[in-house]
Amino acid sequence: xxxxxxxxxxxxxxxxxxxxxxxxxxxxxxxxxxxxxxxxxxxxxxxxxxxxxxxxxxxxxxxxxxxxxxxxxxxxxxxxxxxxxxxxxxxxxxxxxxxxxxxxxxxxxxxxxxxxxxxxxxxxxxxxxxxxxxxxxxxxxxxxxxxxxxxxxxxxxxxxxxxxxxxxxxxxxxxxxxxxxxxxxxxxxxxxxxxxxxxxxxxxxxxxxxxxxxxxxxxxxxxxxxxxxxxxxxxxxxxxxxxxxxxxxxxxxxxxxxxxxxxxxxxxx
Amino acid sequence: xxxxxxxxxxxxxxxxxxxxxxxxxxxxxxxxxxxxxxxxxxxxxxxxxxxxxxxxxxxxxxxxxxxxxxxxxxxxxxxxxxxxxxxxxxxxxxxxxxxxxxxxxxxxxxxxxxxxxxxxxxxxxxxxxxxxxxxxxxxxxxxxxxxxxxxxxxxx
Amino acid sequence: xxxxxxxxxxxxxxxxxxxxxxxxxxxxxxxxxxxxxxxxxxxxxxxxxxxxxxxxxxxxxxxxxxxxxxxxxxxxxxxxxxxxxxxxxxxxxxxxxxxxxxxxxxxxxxxxxxxxxxxxxxxxxxxxxxxxxxxxxxxxxxxxxxxxxxxxxxxxxxxxxxxxxxxxxxxxxxxxxxxxxxxxxxxxxxxxxxxxxxxxxxxxxxxxxxxxxxxxxxxxxxxxxxxxxxxxxxxxxxxxxxxxxxxxx
Numbered sequence: 001x002x003x004x005x006x007x008x009x010x011x012x013x014x015x016x017x018x019x020x021x022x023x024x025x026x027x028x029x030x031x032x033x034x035x036x037x038x039x040x041x042x043x044x045x046x047x048x049x050x051x052x053x054x055x056x057x058x059x060x061x062x063x064x065x066x067x068x069x070x071x072x073x074x075x076x077x078x079x080x081x082x083x084x085x086x087x088x089x090x091x092x093x094x095x096x097x098x099x100x101x102x103x104x105x106x107x108x109x110x111x112x113x114x115x116x117x118x119x120x121x122x123x124x125x126x127x128x129x130x131x132x133x134x135x136x137x138x139x140x141x142x143x144x145x146x147x148x149x150x151x152x153x154x155x156x157x158x159x160x161x162x163x164x165x166x167x168x169x170x171x172x173x174x175x176x177x178x179x180x181x182x183x184x185x186x187x188x189x190x191x192x193x194x195x196x197x198x199x200x201x202x203x204x205x206x207x208x209x210x211x212x213x214x215x216x217x218x219x220x221x222x223x224x225x226x227x228x229x230x231x232x233x234x235x236x237x238x239x240x241x242x243x244x245x246x247x248x249x250x251x252x253x254x255x256x257x258x259x260x261x262x263x264x265x266x267x268x269x
Numbered sequence: 270x271x272x273x274x275x276x277x278x279x280x281x282x283x284x285x286x287x288x289x290x291x292x293x294x295x296x297x298x299x300x301x302x303x304x305x306x307x308x309x310x311x312x313x314x315x316x317x318x319x320x321x322x323x324x325x326x327x328x329x330x331x332x333x334x335x336x337x338x339x340x341x342x343x344x345x346x347x348x349x350x351x352x353x354x355x356x357x358x359x360x361x362x363x364x365x366x367x368x369x370x371x372x373x374x375x376x377x378x379x380x381x382x383x384x385x386x387x388x389x390x391x392x393x394x395x396x397x398x399x400x401x402x403x404x405x406x407x408x409x410x411x412x413x414x415x416x417x418x419x420x421x422x423x424x425x
Numbered sequence: 426x427x428x429x430x431x432x433x434x435x436x437x438x439x440x441x442x443x444x445x446x447x448x449x450x451x452x453x454x455x456x457x458x459x460x461x462x463x464x465x466x467x468x469x470x471x472x473x474x475x476x477x478x479x480x481x482x483x484x485x486x487x488x489x490x491x492x493x494x495x496x497x498x499x500x501x502x503x504x505x506x507x508x509x510x511x512x513x514x515x516x517x518x519x520x521x522x523x524x525x526x527x528x529x530x531x532x533x534x535x536x537x538x539x540x541x542x543x544x545x546x547x548x549x550x551x552x553x554x555x556x557x558x559x560x561x562x563x564x565x566x567x568x569x570x571x572x573x574x575x576x577x578x579x580x581x582x583x584x585x586x587x588x589x590x591x592x593x594x595x596x597x598x599x600x601x602x603x604x605x606x607x608x609x610x611x612x613x614x615x616x617x618x619x620x621x622x623x624x625x626x627x628x629x630x631x632x633x634x635x636x637x638x639x640x641x642x643x644x645x646x647x648x649x650x651x652x653x654x655x656x657x658x659x660x661x662x663x664x665x666x667x668x669x670x671x672x673x674x
Contacts, residue, residue: 287573
């Protein structure tokens, strides 16, 4: 097996008193689509932020291209990020710029390319996501699915080597969802990217991901291809993959005994 | 890019308007010329009481402002006030025996220095002292003097 | 006690934020286009409001001073009194308060929304520092725009007072303008007032960007940040006004 592109070791992170990650070890390999999955609130998005240096872990290392992200100063971090793209949950397009200017934004900030070249690049990326016709629209005029595709075009305009997707399927209609699924696969194969997807839509993600990582309560509880996970004999993995209401993840949020609580409140009244 | 141009224009107009307003306020409504007539000559005058005279008060002759008070200090030896007057360089033919008095604009207005021309053929020069001076009239002194006089008059 | 530590903590955090802004300012100055756009947004867009307010404040002053001064036969000092009231106090303070309501809230909610919709995080990921691209240009925009707005407010106010006193109440025009140069000091009064508005501009800009940048990234968080911006800026302006007045006198 080749050297992993991203290497996470002994990652600890807490927010206030709540432990989010309690010793995570993970390798992510180049050229593959890796998916982080898990129930809401397990910190999948937090993991993305830790990997991209938007948050600093309490302990542990995150190595990308051999560099430990938490140790980088801002300049080095920004240099690293120019080789990455990220698609945010709701696109995060700059609301005061048009579609065209949004996609041109990273180019204008980081390169001195002439306007004609910028124009060609922007139109090419828009063509790739199928929205060349929408170049002059403002973000407020786009539907959720279109906004996400524009954001995807922006994420790949600098030709990144790694691309992160934060919940790319949330709140989309089935058609838009299918479009995004196709784009993730297409871009990964056509551009030779490494893709990391955070999601809890099992069905969609299983069709694109080469490697799935299941997170729960600060730890990795399962890892492997979709088929491997389906055949797993872990109760937890089974519950998540099949979407059962009760199991190792209880239906009830921890609470005192119902009878006792009701009786006690009766006394107060 | 048409929109960008009009934004720039509006911003430019705004900045120019703001600066013009500030310039108008500083030049038209203030005593700015009191600070700017640097090319004058300075003479001093001693007064036993200057009342409420302040630096930058006008210096007039025949009612026309010809200079400013630039400095006021107390002389601890002779126990009087030394007032430095800056006279505009244009007015360089003031007789050396001119007299200075501290006057009040209106009944309760600001104090200023009034010069009365003398008859000397020698003119005041930079660093000269005006020898004939008349101090400020302090209203309280005037009133108490009047009251005292009339009271003693009744006693007789 | 908790409130006090909260207050001190916020105070300190705003101070540190100002430090960050100043550190990022030189880099932002290389992008004057961004600053110009913000001057337009906070300045040119507040212009009509400020002019209307200035006009009516000036007209009220003209009316009030005229009736009061006429009782003492001192109408001729109306012009000087109006200029002094406008340039020393009313201009800087009223403009700053209106500015906090018009531009400060707009900035706080804009930055708060950019945070809530992950635009700031998006910039971070595109290796663009939101401090340089978003925060500092807005801060500098306020810093530059407020003194200019104050100047316009003062001038329009003065014209309003002139209109009421001279055109309506019948004061002689010469009597209105003549006493000004004798009674208004360039440094102490006019530049003192400009100094005040420079400080107010910095305070209003800092508080707006600070509240917006630190807003809790939800709809409720943004609306709370917006409200806090007006309240805190208004308080800060009044407290600063006293401190600056005490210093300048």
